[in-house]
Amino acid sequence: MNIILISDRFGQAKSLTLTRSHLLMGLLLLLMMVILLAVTLNHFAGEVADKINYPILRNVLQNPEAKRNHKIQAHLNKNLDFMAAKVGKMQVQLFRLNELGRRLVDLYGIDPQELSFDQLPGQGGIDREIREQDLSLDELNQTLHSVARSLRDRADKLAVLDSLLLGDRIEQEMLPSAMPLETDWFSSDFGVRIDPFTGKKSFHEGVDFPAKMGTPIKAAAGGVVVFSARHPGYGNMVAIDHGNELVSRYAHASRLLVNVGQVVLKGQKIAEIGSSGRSTGPHLHFEIRHNDIPLNPSRFLKKAD
Numbered sequence: 001m002n003i004i005l006i007s008d009r010f011g012q013a014k015s016l017t018l019t020r021s022h023l024l025m026g027l028l029l030l031l032m033m034v035i036l037l038a039v040t041l042n043h044f045a046g047e048v049a050d051k052i053n054y055p056i057l058r059n060v061l062q063n064p065e066a067k068r069n070h071k072i073q074a075h076l077n078k079n080l081d082f083m084a085a086k087v088g089k090m091q092v093q094l095f096r097l098n099e100l101g102r103r104l105v106d107l108y109g110i111d112p113q114e115l116s117f118d119q120l121p122g123q124g125g126i127d128r129e130i131r132e133q134d135l136s137l138d139e140l141n142q143t144l145h146s147v148a149r150s151l152r153d154r155a156d157k158l159a160v161l162d163s164l165l166l167g168d169r170i171e172q173e174m175l176p177s178a179m180p181l182e183t184d185w186f187s188s189d190f191g192v193r194i195d196p197f198t199g200k201k202s203f204h205e206g207v208d209f210p211a212k213m214g215t216p217i218k219a220a221a222g223g224v225v226v227f228s229a230r231h232p233g234y235g236n237m238v239a240i241d242h243g244n245e246l247v248s249r250y251a252h253a254s255r256l257l258v259n260v261g262q263v264v265l266k267g268q269k270i271a272e273i274g275s276s277g278r279s280t281g282p283h284l285h286f287e288i289r290h291n292d293i294p295l296n297p298s299r300f301l302k303k304a305d
Helices: 018-051 055-059 065-109 137-173
Strands: 002-007 012-017 190-196 201-204 207-210 217-220 223-231 236-242 246-256 269-273 284-290 293-295
Touching: 065 293, 223 246, 236 269
Parallel strands: none
Antiparallel strands: 002 012, 190 201, 207 284, 217 269, 223 236, 236 246, 246 269, 246 284, 284 293
């Protein structure tokens, strides 16, 4: 191909010959410039699109692949936030279960080594190789939901069990079953006996525990003091109401250590052994009455180990 150039400056014409090689090189150079320009514009459009506050213009500038990746990333972030919140709730439920477990272990004297809430239980076994498969996002979400539901169910059941056991423990604490005196024998049993003053048959409404003057007298169970004064026949006496119309009496004391209305605990010192009232010598007359009817204290009392 011949190109003729005419110029007024030189006053003559010049001829330029282009071969096929020249044309191919020109086309290749033009193609490279177009590709470079396209890449530059795409990069520029992506950066500008992230800074533009107009959604329509942003959608025009962003290429389809970038928009698709952005949607996927947004979906993943949303699911991760949801699962993180669910894991946080599960941690709270697990803490509640641990506290309930520790409470039950401490309350009922279970060996902490058998039920440790600070360590995971041991696991093991032979390794059987299988084709590994990663959990999908949906499968992981379903697993977390199932575990959270199980944790809630176990926590509710443990709370009910703790409430029932605590109620039973309180009831046991309010039952006058502890020995009111550290002794191994009594001098007079519950029931019909020969009265030591009259020599005639009479009904003894409690049991008598002989002891040295001043020996501590302890509450057989927790309750509220309803009497603490001198009685015409029983001398210095304490009476404790344990609820459910159950009352214990501690008579013939030399010294009273509690007042009416005071709350006492099982095993608390409430008086001291004496021989006040109708008594032949230092001892404790102990009674248990239900609806003001005397019961045999031997059916309640349990000797301490």
